[in-house]
Amino acid sequence: MASTSDAPPSTSDAPPSTSETPVDPPATKFKFGRWDLDPREVFAETKLSLAIVNFKPVVKGHVLVLPRRVVPRYKDMTQEEVTDMWLLAQKIGQAFEPHHGCSSSTYTIQDGPAAGQTVAHVHVHVMPRREGDFVPNDKIYNEVEANEKEAKKLRMDAEENRPARTMEDMEAEANELRRVLEDFEKGGETN
16 A cells, blocks of 8 residues: 655765666655555566556456656656566566456556546556456456546545555455466466
């Protein structure tokens, strides 16, 4: 679960990177918009991206892939960040479809408030799909938008509302998904 702390991220005395792409140093502190993420929610990391379990998933296996750098809009991402984020999302979809007994996936971004984005940090929803799980099929997008609004409210009202899932549940899922990805990368079974 993300906390509602608005404390600024810690700063480092290290000189700024000369790389064209801003990269946060590997750490156990992650941000999702203005919220701190618990490292137990993270199940995959690359140099520029990370993948987290969903606070309130729409379907079993619904996860989020986001750039490490807090980037409010897709147009503000560097080419390297876009490539890295989508390659991680692709790998997750390939690994998770067989794990969840699915043959399809939905990948979606809500870019800006008018598109339903409620957290000012680009993120790809990766959702394993089954035949007939949403009728009509596009109904899933309504669910994603409702989910985003509810998750934002729960994060903002964390003291008053209980999250849809416990941290223990999210940690267990992240551990499972980490193993699935490791097996996939080794060419093993993902079930």
